[in-house]
Amino acid sequence: MEQTRRCFRQPHEVISAVLEDELLRKVAKPTRYTGGELNQCKKDWLRVDVTMAFAFPDVYEVAMSHLGMRILYHLVNEQPDLLMERVFAPWMDMEDMLRKREIPLFSLESHRPMAEFDVVGFTLQHEMSFTNVLNMLDLGKIALRSSDRKPDAPLIIAGGPCAANPEPLADFLDLVVLGDGEEVLPLLLRKIAAYKKETGWRNGGEGAGREELLHRLARIPGVYVPAFYQPHYGAAGELKGITPRYGDLPLRVRKQVVGDLEQAYFPTKPLVPFMEVVHDRVMLEVLRGCSRACRFCQAGTIYRPVRERSMATLKKQAVTTIQNTGYDEISLTSLNTADYSGVEPLIQELTTEHAAQKVGISLPSLRVDAFSVDLAKAVQKVRKRGLTFAPEAGTQRLRDVINKGVTEEDLWNVVDSVFSNGWSALKLYFIIGLPTETTADLDGIVSLAEQVVYRGTSLLRKIGVKKPVRVTVSVSAFIPKPQTPFQWEPQVSLTELENKQAYLRSRIRDRRITLNWHDAKVSFLEAELARGDRRLGQVIFLAWQKGCKFDGWSEHFNYERWLAALVEAGLEPGQYAYRVYPYDAILPWEHLDFGINRRYLVAEHQRALAGVRTADCRRDKCQGCGVCSSLEVSVDLRGDHNGKNPHRLL
Amino acid sequence: MRWLSHLDTQKAFERTFRRAQIPLKYSEGFNPHPKIAFASALAVGVVSQGEYFDVELAGTPEPAVVAAKLQESLPVGLRVFGAVAVPPGTPALMAVVNRARYRVQVALNGPVTAEQLQTVIRRIWLQDSWLVERVGKRGPIVKDIRPGVFALQGEVDPEFIVLDMLVQTGSAGNVRPEEVVDVLLAADGLPVNRERVDVERLGLFVAQGDRLLSPLAIR
């Protein structure tokens, strides 16, 4: 009797039992794999038309901190005909056991194997998660390359910032969504549901082809099917063009955006994890997009235009979400929350409203450049976190090149009010290896940090604070990113980057200054992957085969394996990172249209080299980037003080 | 629920109070936190039939109302059995709870008879010290747990050995149920799968003389 019952157990029942009886007790942090959190959506598979797994190529605590995941998860699950569950990258201890026991990677909600879902959607947050995408497919027993997938294999789709140039992953992805996922995803899933019904796809339907399905989906605006776009290379290996394989597909796929953030869906009953995750709090999205036009910043171009939510809506969402989660903190998230047109009243009103329940208000990183320290005090009343300040470059000349709107005067204003208000620590962010950078710019970083220490020390002494000043200088490397004015620029060589870091280390002598830097080798690979084309697919595959995964975790990053993979694939290391793309070159991401017109990017690049600043279109006139006209949207400011914040420092 | 850490459980309750809109008292200082103190930390992986905690509320709501409101807001898998109001100055649960009863299920690799098991239990029960190794802050230390074990019974289910034990817990020291299993295994090479030991906490008690009292009853 016992035996027969066992025979008929479904795969997900077997997985649940093995997890409970054997595996969970052997892993660190078992709640990474159990699901069952408050507000989890667990739907009946027999009552929905299409099923999707949201795949995050990192561990639970990182995945659960991602706002985009929360939005899409609840948006999809609120539709009665659609279902979404979560699949995250298992940590090494769990992966070893899954491989040993040949257990396929499973979802958190129902423990169903990933391959049982109709659609598996990866979010591509950064290049160093690409090997984890392959590893998860492999753990899910799904063919890595889309050309190897059987007709009824799940559709492997992706979205997120790396969709700005998904070409390196083109071989592995069936489809990529460009732009705001909440616009495209429900539409896409319903098209798939219709196809299932019509042809019996994934249900034994005869002749229910994958090609036909993908062809139908490729006609949805914002959907890019890499296999339908054929790159042509010249004799010297240069890209000569990318053309669609069907006459009814657009030459360029255009991203889709939420036109009205105020009306857009936002989950007010989000998942509440049991274990502590990176961002363990209510996250409110106050605005989307940023138009400060820093020339190195990809988020600043691909998420345009700026769209805000009104204060009334945000306050309502705050109350409901606290009520539904019990969290003790609300984080106001966006690319730059200090830019919200009603930031100060918003913070003040939220703070007052939630004080009794001891709910604190925070900002993901308190960038003091754009707002008064008074405001910082309001935010910090309940939560004491450090202040950060991002001049990005050490001299005014270079700050003008990158269009970072911080003047020397602003900078000292900020420093003065930070220390005279009693803060004793400040973190400064810089980028090295920027176009046109010279030693003078590196010296500028050092002298800036030193002056902050001196000024801070005397200010603290004046107000009677005995604590020593601590300044952290955090230095990252410039990575030329697609769809930005610097997309044509090369990265400086790895040796040069390491020399620059060594130079800074040797120049910073003051014990009160701590220097942090990123591994230059990681930055090099990020540039290589960010600017590359489909020939990198083989490199990612080989790197994964050699054991690369969790490359974004410094303790797991293995440069030698990546280097070996590049060489084995017949590429010259640095071929993409160091390349200077001439203006007339066809870029690997040329066929992906993020609404920004090329003329604007060229003009911005030239203005950069000439050291000419460009204004922020949310305060000044339109700068003609092309986003609003091509996507038929507009900048939408909703805060009650429409940008005229009297306390604003800048 | 069994996979939650002690801290996770504490946080889950803290959030439940906020959802249930039962105002809590907070500690003073920069980072105010609510005052929730469990009688005894539950180890990760252990199922529990009953845990107890002290919590300081703002105001004096009816205990029954608090319990009902909490129950409505709890995540699936947690249940409130009751609440009582205690006057200020009552000693903390942590200080008075001193017994824990566990049911431990150990998977068998081969057959064991009931007599075989009873014989081993009777034999070790008569020993006056059970030495186990613990990892302390300064490396491994050897500890005698025998004085902290007050009852031990066992049964054989065809596929498992099931033990029922009453052990010491609280400020005077904790005996871990797995340690009792290890003593049993060391005494006789029973064919068990040490990797499949499932522990369930049946209850926490206050021992007064010969009597075992519920922590709620003495409050």
Ligand code: SF4
């Ligand atoms: S089109 Fe003009 S207003 Fe719209 S985002 Fe671009 S620069 Fe700003």
